Amino acid sequence: MIAFDRVSKRYEGGHQALSNVSFELGRGELAFLTGHSGAGKSTLLKLVLAIEPITGGRLIVNNTDLSKLSDKFSNKRIALHRRQIGCVFQDHQLLFDRSVGDNVAVPLQAAGFSPQDIRKRVRAALDKVGLLSKEKSLPVRLSGGEQQRVGIARAVVNRPRIILADEPTGNLDPELSAEIMTVFQQFQQVGVTLLIASHDKALITGLGHRIIALQEGRIIADSARAGHSQARA
């Protein structure tokens, strides 16, 4: 689903954010991306989301070759690409002027679904994260963990094949973090590919998933290569 082949990213100012990064994530695989801040985790996620173009190598996400992502890569195509990917952020990126349900509905509205479909899918997504009862609440009334679960509901409401998460448990206590991870694992079990950036080593090492470690823009360790058994597709 995600294939990095000697990918590098140099920003316009000259900062080399990623160098020669190669790894592959198959369908239904869950991998953690670790490293100190500034190691290139966020840049890597931005490349997958086509927020930034790569400057070297080859990157294929969901059968789309993002190496060709340039000015010619139209706005419409980028939008279609992003609809296949669900995103979860550390700061949730919820809109506080509207209800939980309306927040979750945003990707569906952007994709042009009918109001009936939107209502159905929003309720299904909220049900999955255990927040169906909060559909009409405003996000400010929810706890941090609940807000993050709303973020996850929004990420999965469009039934994406890939979920990206950038420090999804960054602001949560260990108990809530474990809860969020359980939700992610449930999506993995139904065939979704997940790439989760996190520096919470204590949390992720115990889970037994693949861990890719970044340092100064390079992969310094990949547990899949080190011999861990991983489902590949």
Add this chain to the structure above:
Amino acid sequence: MEKKQNKTPKFANLLRSHRKEAVLSLQRMTDQPWSTLSTLFVIATALLLPACLLVLNSSLDSAVDSFRSTARVTLYLEANISDTQAQAVSDHLLARDDVVGVEYISADQALREFSAATGLRTVLAGLGENPLPASIVLQPSAADSSLVGELARYAASLSEVDSVQADESWIQRAEAIASTLGFLGQSLGLIFALGVSFIVGNAVRMTVESRRAEIKVIKLVGGSDSFIARPLLYTGLWYGLSGALLAAIVLSILVYAANAALQGQSVDLLPGLTLSGPGVNGYFSLLLAGAVLGWVAARVASWHYIRAISL
């Protein structure tokens, strides 16, 4: 890639989305009545000035037209021309296509009218000889200044005619004023159209600023720029249209008030001069111009500002 979305409901959804955004953007405008009103007022003012000039131009044009229908060319005949000869000249001129009427005034008739009008009968009688020439007054068919000039030149070339007096200078002056007003109206219209675009563009910029977080999220979850721009385009459309509507209302009041003022004047500025409003077509053009301007300006501005938001 999944290509499961089928086309028919997609189009219906697009229509529904347009309808929704049109209403929502109108609601957002009414949510901040003062800021919206001040923007509308500026837009209306910018549209009003060129519209006024164009109204003045067309009113002057039609006044000139009606003035032309009363335009006359007077030929003063040589002193030795007899009534019969003068009648022949009149008939000859009446045969021309550009003349619809002739009136012959003999020297005697002219003297009678003059003395009756001035009361100088005894003085004139003392002269012994009639000092006034006979004259022929021509009514030109449809008189623009070049046609009247042509007719006057032809009449002057006749041997029986001593001198010619035409009213064309008056017509030319009024025409010059009208065309200057028209030119001013059109060029100011262009300049103010640019101004209106900047006003709408600024309103769009402020809306984008205030919805920055929302736009960012929509971009991240796969909303295209055209989806994000949709409500902004309607904002531009509503601003342009309601600004033009306000301008149209003020314009009709101004025309009414100006006419009242004109009628109060003791002298006629120009015979037949009344201000006529722009008419149904004119008002429609004004509204259309406002709407199109608003839409186009919002399109350009939103394209620019939405792209400027980095993720």
